[in-house]
Amino acid sequence: MSRQILILPGDGIGPEIMAQAERILASVNDSFALDLVSVHDLVGGSAIDAHGEPLSAATLALAQESDAVLLGAVGGPKWDKVDMALRPERGLLGLRAGLNLFGNLRPAILYPQLADASSLKPELVAGLDLLIVRELTGGIYFGQPRGVRINAQGDREGFNTYIYNETEIRRIGRQAFVAAQKRGKKLCSVDKANVLEATVLWRDVMIELSAEYPDVELSHMYVDNAAMQLVRAPKQFDVMVTGNMFGDILSDCAAMLTGSIGMLPSASLDANGKGMYEPIHGSAPDIAGQGIANPLATILSVAMMLRYSLSAEAAALAIEAAVGQVLDQGLRTADIYSVGTERVSTSQMGDAVLAAL
Amino acid sequence: MSRQILILPGDGIGPEIMAQAERILASVNDSFALDLVSVHDLVGGSAIDAHGEPLSAATLALAQESDAVLLGAVGGPKWDKVDMALRPERGLLGLRAGLNLFGNLRPAILYPQLADASSLKPELVAGLDLLIVRELTGGIYFGQPRGVRINAQGDREGFNTYIYNETEIRRIGRQAFVAAQKRGKKLCSVDKANVLEATVLWRDVMIELSAEYPDVELSHMYVDNAAMQLVRAPKQFDVMVTGNMFGDILSDCAAMLTGSIGMLPSASLDANGKGMYEPIHGSAPDIAGQGIANPLATILSVAMMLRYSLSAEAAALAIEAAVGQVLDQGLRTADIYSVGTERVSTSQMGDAVLAAL
Numbered sequence A, B: 001m002s003r004q005i006l007i008l009p010g011d012g013i014g015p016e017i018m019a020q021a022e023r024i025l026a027s028v029n030d031s032f033a034l035d036l037v038s039v040h041d042l043v044g045g046s047a048i049d050a051h052g053e054p055l056s057a058a059t060l061a062l063a064q065e066s067d068a069v070l071l072g073a074v075g076g077p078k079w080d081k082v083d084m085a086l087r088p089e090r091g092l093l094g095l096r097a098g099l100n101l102f103g104n105l106r107p108a109i110l111y112p113q114l115a116d117a118s119s120l121k122p123e124l125v126a127g128l129d130l131l132i133v134r135e136l137t138g139g140i141y142f143g144q145p146r147g148v149r150i151n152a153q154g155d156r157e158g159f160n161t162y163i164y165n166e167t168e169i170r171r172i173g174r175q176a177f178v179a180a181q182k183r184g185k186k187l188c189s190v191d192k193a194n195v196l197e198a199t200v201l202w203r204d205v206m207i208e209l210s211a212e213y214p215d216v217e218l219s220h221m222y223v224d225n226a227a228m229q230l231v232r233a234p235k236q237f238d239v240m241v242t243g244n245m246f247g248d249i250l251s252d253c254a255a256m257l258t259g260s261i262g263m264l265p266s267a268s269l270d271a272n273g274k275g276m277y278e279p280i281h282g283s284a285p286d287i288a289g290q291g292i293a294n295p296l297a298t299i300l301s302v303a304m305m306l307r308y309s310l311s312a313e314a315a316a317l318a319i320e321a322a323v324g325q326v327l328d329q330g331l332r333t334a335d336i337y338s339v340g341t342e343r344v345s346t347s348q349m350g351d352a353v354l355a356a357l
């Protein structure tokens, strides 16, 4: 029975990197007889331009009936002046909420071939392989009430609500514990329990859950300290789990430790393994249309999709091995180029991965 | 007319580092004829032990009638099980709120003598000198409503409120613009205006304010990107201004970029220049009582106090120069020790600064 993938290239470099990812997907679809069918649609700025909104009901419905979603990137200066409720980012948030993608897996891996790219000293990041599990459909991103109002003094007042219930915490906690079980068996839960009550509950629930995962060593860290420790000694971490807002900040920080965010994929999962997959980098409007963007994060997102949503581990491994091979060959897009390597374009990088497959 | 300094050594290494800072304060008090009088009190864990609460009304009153407060550090595992409302940190938060210390200045300076201590590559941090201006009495730290309740589904639910009104934003904004005017004239305001309404207002007010400071170049950055840029290229920043929560995270991250948080002081100011001064590092209970803690951050906090609250710029500069001299002499406490330098104790470091004065 064929399964459906919704392809959402998005804005900026999105279409360029997606074109390469689709070639890879088509290739493994054939060679591994996966019987995948792709459908395409618009999201973000391109959807605003076409329909006046960043995520149409039809697109969301298509996403809901698909087995997985592959997304490029959204946003750009063109839509910066658009009303908050209709900005490109809302398309992304709408997909996360509309598909119940509460679990965001963000690996930060330093490829040995790219060790020099990190801004950290090599010995501190060599072999870095950490996973941030970020809650994605709750917390302050979605909490009500929210808005800008006039207060009793006649002042404008902006407000948001940071809120988590134990059911939400438990389901993301389980995902993180299970991820840790499959890796180094160390889970660090990040909160600000010395100040925020919302995260006191977070910590309590993580402690309760840990009884079910006796093989995983649970620790807790305040978010300010976590930001420091990521910079000081990132290899102390195996899996980190945290809320939406802290996860946004820490996962970008962790990704940057590798020096090559053009390489990092991500998965956003619901309770049943359905997911949306996207590079962690943005739409990079400054280099869009030049054919120089790095398609590897999107290609590696295809691998994650095959692994997590399509039970096609062998195909996932094949893609990851092919990416390793092109790096070994010294091929580099501009963002990861260094002296002594060979600079290639977006499509040449696609060619090389395809050849390595 | 004599001015009063409230000395709050606090917990852990607090008393040890404060003892050295007091020697320095006494020395400049004499040599610059500052006519400062010190009074002492307890805060944090030591106050819990003595009075059952981390900040007594009497201590707060003493702080209110003093011209400045010098604080060591609070907290430790001994009080980890204490009820949230009575934890050592509440003493700190109570002082901030009770004294209206809305403006937190956190410099992240890399001392050339300690360039190796950074986990970043030397060329990325050499000469680093950035200032984070953090709002300290508002935002999600103090927002109401807050707590843990049972929701309609019978679930526990933790919640906090992220809230800023334009008056609060304007006063911290002014402080940041003025700080930028005295430095490199670049101000980067950090928010999450693509998601949080509270920070949409923050950005709007910063833009409104910028008309009054045409000599300062204002830019905006999302907090996730700011965390990345701090790791990637911290020297792009001069002054950053942000809310309480983001400031907590980013200032610790920025401090860690220097690799020597034992060196970094901070100031927390009200609208009239009154302030509380403290090292940015914590109470380090693991090394308390061993006489090995670095007193320089507290000593440099004395310099900030002299500069911002006591109009004693010459004395501040003298202390800063003396600290530079002991670093030049190769004297190092354990936290900043490296091969080829001379390891000294807390009190020996105090001796050396005193001699250099």
Ligand SMILES: CC(C)[C@H](C(=O)O)[C@@H](O)C(=O)O
Pocket: A089, A092, A093, A248, B194, B195, B224
């Ligand atoms: C674009 C933005 C809404 C989004 C977020 O904050 O979640 C992005 O930063 C991310 O991390 O995927």
Ligand SMILES: CC(C)[C@H](C(=O)O)[C@@H](O)C(=O)O
Pocket: A194, A195, A224, B089, B092, B093, B248
């Ligand atoms: C101890 C804690 C309450 C405090 C804070 O979060 O503000 C500390 O981390 C700081 O930055 O001074």
